Amino acid sequence: MSGAAAIGSRSGRWGTTTSSSSAATATVQPQVEYGRRTWALEPPIAVAAAADGEYSPGLLDLHSLDTELLTDMPTAGSYDTDAAFYYDVDRSFSDSSFANPINVSKSSSVAKIKVVVRKRPLNRKEISRKEDDIITVDAYASSLTVHETKLKVDLTEYMERHEFVFDAVLDDDVSNDKVYNETVEPIIPAIFQRTKATCFAYGQTGSGKTYTMQPLPLKASQDILRLMHYTYRNQGFQLFVSFFEIYGGKLFDLLNQKRKLCMREDGKQQVCIVGLQEYRVSDVQMIKELIERGNACRSTGTTGANEESSRSHAILQLVIKKVVEAKEPFRVVGKLSFIDLAGSERGADTTDNDKQTRIEGAEINKSLLALKECIRALDNDQVHIPFRGSKLTEVLRDSFIGNSRTVMISCISPNSGSCEHTLNTLRYADRVKSLSKGGTKKDVPLPPPSSNMRESSPGPPLLNLDYCNDASDELQRYGPKKIAKDDSLLSNVSRVLSGRFVAQGPSSYLSQINESSRSSAKGTDLELSEEGSEPEKPLRKSSRTSPNSTSSIDGTRKTATQKQWKSTPEVHANCLDANDELDALLKEEEDLVIAHREQVEESISILREDMKLLEEADQPGNQLDEYITKMNFIISKKAAGLMNLQARLARFQQCLSEQNVLVNQSGS
Numbered sequence: 001m002s003g004a005a006a007i008g009s010r011s012g013r014w015g016t017t018t019s020s021s022s023a024a025t026a027t028v029q030p031q032v033e034y035g036r037r038t039w040a041l042e043p044p045i046a047v048a049a050a051a052d053g054e055y056s057p058g059l060l061d062l063h064s065l066d067t068e069l070l071t072d073m074p075t076a077g078s079y080d081t082d083a084a085f086y087y088d089v090d091r092s093f094s095d096s097s098f099a100n101p102i103n104v105s106k107s108s109s110v111a112k113i114k115v116v117v118r119k120r121p122l123n124r125k126e127i128s129r130k131e132d133d134i135i136t137v138d139a140y141a142s143s144l145t146v147h148e149t150k151l152k153v154d155l156t157e158y159m160e161r162h163e164f165v166f167d168a169v170l171d172d173d174v175s176n177d178k179v180y181n182e183t184v185e186p187i188i189p190a191i192f193q194r195t196k197a198t199c200f201a202y203g204q205t206g207s208g209k210t211y212t213m214q215p216l217p218l219k220a221s222q223d224i225l226r227l228m229h230y231t232y233r234n235q236g237f238q239l240f241v242s243f244f245e246i247y248g249g250k251l252f253d254l255l256n257q258k259r260k261l262c263m264r265e266d267g268k269q270q271v272c273i274v275g276l277q278e279y280r281v282s283d284v285q286m287i288k289e290l291i292e293r294g295n296a297c298r299s300t301g302t303t304g305a306n307e308e309s310s311r312s313h314a315i316l317q318l319v320i321k322k323v324v325e326a327k328e329p330f331r332v333v334g335k336l337s338f339i340d341l342a343g344s345e346r347g348a349d350t351t352d353n354d355k356q357t358r359i360e361g362a363e364i365n366k367s368l369l370a371l372k373e374c375i376r377a378l379d380n381d382q383v384h385i386p387f388r389g390s391k392l393t394e395v396l397r398d399s400f401i402g403n404s405r406t407v408m409i410s411c412i413s414p415n416s417g418s419c420e421h422t423l424n425t426l427r428y429a430d431r432v433k434s435l436s437k438g439g440t441k442k443d444v445p446l447p448p449p450s451s452n453m454r455e456s457s458p459g460p461p462l463l464n465l466d467y468c469n470d471a472s473d474e475l476q477r478y479g480p481k482k483i484a485k486d487d488s489l490l491s492n493v494s495r496v497l498s499g500r501f502v503a504q505g506p507s508s509y510l511s512q513i514n515e516s517s518r519s520s521a522k523g524t525d526l527e528l529s530e531e532g533s534e535p536e537k538p539l540r541k542s543s544r545t546s547p548n549s550t551s552s553i554d555g556t557r558k559t560a561t562q563k564q565w566k567s568t569p570e571v572h573a574n575c576l577d578a579n580d581e582l583d584a585l586l587k588e589e590e591d592l593v594i595a596h597r598e599q600v601e602e603s604i605s606i607l608r609e610d611m612k613l614l615e616e617a618d619q620p621g622n623q624l625d626e627y628i629t630k631m632n633f634i635i636s637k638k639a640a641g642l643m644n645l646q647a648r649l650a651r652f653q654q655c656l657s658e659q660n661v662l663v664n665q666s667g668s
């Protein structure tokens with residue numbers, strides 16, 4: 001949904017406008033009170049549930065999450081061969097789509113991570129603006145090409161082509177049913193086999209995330225209920241639904257008046273969302289109503305609704321549980337989470353002058369980065385999954401451990417005006433895919449272009465870890481210790497300015513500055529070598545700058561943040577508290593602005609010195625060597641000030657690149 005259209009006016013991310021099948025299940029049924037509202041109950045024939053009309057023990061019940069204790073797995077072999085006969089006579093399962101039973105065995109061959117790209121058609125606005133469709137899809141090859149128009153310095157246009165290959169690429173005429181078949185349907189049977197699956201849509205605002213995600217939960221629950229009814233009949237499975245959002249790092253229950261939730265870990269490090277309400281559901285109509293209710297709640301009380309929506313992640317979970325032994329609570333068998341990620345470009349929008357907006361942007365980017373890190377770890381079968389990188393991944397923790405499946409649907413807009421965002425989205429997806437074993441990364445040069453077509457060059461991936469290394473190098477060059485060094489250089493300079501210049505003569509002033517530079521350089525080198533991140537240099541053996549020379553209050557803080565920002569993204573994601581990171585980022589930004597202001601003031605005062613020196617130079621009898629020395633001194637001071645500022649800027653950019661998945665790439 002683009003622009004400022006109110007969320008309330010649409011059916012929401014998890015809309016209910018899908019198939020006639022939902023409507024077909026809406027029959028006149030007995031009613032029972034669910035909390036504050038009434039739910040229609042399905043005829044008892046639908047599922048084995050006898051106790052509809054209650055809240056589940058929910059996530060407050062730690063045992064309800066304990067999948068490890070659940071050893072008795074259902075067997076797909078119990079498929080009811082008479083099911084086909086029942087379909088048409090069963091009111092709850094009268095949808096014609098039910099006539100195609102799910103292939104249960106197919107699910108075992110489903111890849112752990114599947115990356116699918118969906119292109120939407122040009123919309124009316126784009127057509128009226130005569131925008132080109134710059135994306136060509138080769139569905140058979142599961143590839144697509146982005147034709148990017150660029151300008152040479154002489155303003156002539158040329159085309160750069162970027163080709164990507166994914167697990168599937170869906171063209172703009174592909175239906176939502178096909179999207180479901182390609183993405184979620186294959187993993188449904190696995191949910192009955194202790195699998196935690198996650199499906200999320202990623203892409204810029206207006207690229208079709210809502211349109212794509214809308215039908216999926218309903219279709220999935222329809223298939224789950226069908227499997228419960230036929231394939232796993234009488235095995236005691238129950239389906240539960242919960243729906244919450246993560247906004248600004250906090251959790252809100254969308255099925256309970258947006259009540260604030262908190263996340264806890266139990267003794268087994270299972271994540272529990274305390275207070276989250278889960279509803280036991282037995283027909284698609286109930287799910288539909290719950291989804292509508294959640295969406296309505298999500299839009300309530302928001303201003304600039306679309307922005308709000310874009311800045312929150314909504315998570316709808318379908319959980320299959322069963323009672324293993326009588327009088328025992330339900331235990332989770334499998335889970336399917338649908339995540340509507342906040343619009344990707346919002347995260348990069350850190351130039352907004354509103355601080356809160358920037359915090360949200362940082363949070364979004366952090367979660368996207370953390371999500372990618374978890375997917376990577378997951379696909380590499382790593383023992384340690386860095387789920388603590390963000391609230392989003394923490395919440396999804398149990399989807400990242402054990403038997404899991406992830407489906408990422410990257411939504412892209414076809415118009416030329418969205419080219420940059422589209423490339424960002426594709427690179428993010430490409431990165432996720434290429435991280436997986438046997439990935440199909442292929443943002444590669446195409447054959448030599450004809451006429452004015454230029455061969456594409458692979459741009460930096462959105463989550464280019466090499467970039468982080470570059471940034472780290474940058475930090476080493478202009479890092480905090482160097483700043484501290486420059487501070488000491490400045491203080492030397494000011495000492496010189498405050499009297500010694502006259503008393504000691506030009507050559508000693510110069511040597512002071514040079515000495516100051518040398519000792520500072522040694523200090524920088526030593527500091528870097530201590531952290532093991534810089535190759536050994538001859539200067540390392542030199543005497544170290546006194547700690548006092550860099551131990552200002554500011555310097556201490558900078559040393560701490562240096563460690564923080566120099567962490568690799570994974571370590572960063574693992575070890576640092578989210579709020580601390582944001583605080584540090586904001587503090588870093590404030591420091592940068594202060595330093596910038598000071599630098600401007602300093603420049604003005606240096607300019608005065610420059611002018612005074614020029615005046616002196618015009619005086620008769622002026623000493624040339626004195627003039628040269630003073631001029632050298634002034635230039636050194638200017639350089640020191642600029643280096644100081646540049647170092648701060650480099651560090652801040654490093655912070656941003658770690659917090660922002662896209663910001664540094666989008667400009668490339």
Ligand SMILES: Nc1ncnc2c1ncn2[C@@H]1O[C@H](COP(=O)(O)OP(=O)(O)OP(=O)(O)O)[C@@H](O)[C@H]1O
Nearest residue numbers: 001002120121204205206207208209210211310343
């Ligand atoms: N594949 C498609 N076919 C036809 N129309 C589409 C398709 N994808 C998206 N649209 C239309 O494009 C518009 C924007 O889509 P949508 O609202 O799903 O974007 P979004 O990515 O969810 O945006 P936001 O992040 O702002 O919510 C809608 O009017 C939607 O109906």
